[in-house]
Amino acid sequence: MQIHDKDYSVSTDKSKLDLPLIHAFLSTQAYWSLNIPFAIVKRSIENSFCFGVYRGDRQVGFARVITDFATIAYLGDIFILPEHRGKGLSKRLVGEIMAHPDLQGLRRWMLLTSDAHGLYRQYGWKPIAGADRYMEIANPDIYKTSAI
Numbered sequence: 259m260q261i262h263d264k265d266y267s268v269s270t271d272k273s274k275l276d277l278p279l280i281h282a283f284l285s286t287q288a289y290w291s292l293n294i295p296f297a298i299v300k301r302s303i304e305n306s307f308c309f310g311v312y313r314g315d316r317q318v319g320f321a322r323v324i325t326d327f328a329t330i331a332y333l334g335d336i337f338i339l340p341e342h343r344g345k346g347l348s349k350r351l352v353g354e355i356m357a358h359p360d361l362q363g364l365r366r367w368m369l370l371t372s373d374a375h376g377l378y379r380q381y382g383w384k385p386i387a388g389a390d391r392y393m394e395i396a397n398p399d400i401y402k403t404s405a406i
């Protein structure tokens with residue numbers, strides 16, 4: 259899938275993804291994945307449904323969806339490079355993800371965010387209902403202590 263406007267495009271073509279750029283952002287600027295090793299980023303992309311945002315041939319944004327394409331999806335690692343923010347690209351990216359034909363009819367979507375609640379609310383996201391049902395194993399410092 260590829261959608262264009264005059265300045266930016268969104269694509270699900272993994273061959274276009276700039277892995278060094280994605281790794282650089284996630285490992286140095288993203289609060290949720292600081293110090294993440296390149297090998298982990300590469301493997302996560304290989305095993306996810308990915309969306310790139312491009313200005314011409316240069317990647318300026320990214321998101322990945324972890325999904326079975328039938329019942330559930332987790333939206334993660336979504337970002338727009340700082341110099342391209344303020345142009346509606348995050349809204350466009352989330353809109354393209356939520357409208358993608360392969361992601362329709364899912365029973366549940368999930369994501370974690372500390373600062374973008376307003377963006378996601380525009381697309382129907384809400385705080386988890388029945389949060390007492392959810393459980394997790396969280397290792398927030400794994401990239402600091404891992405030998406990967």
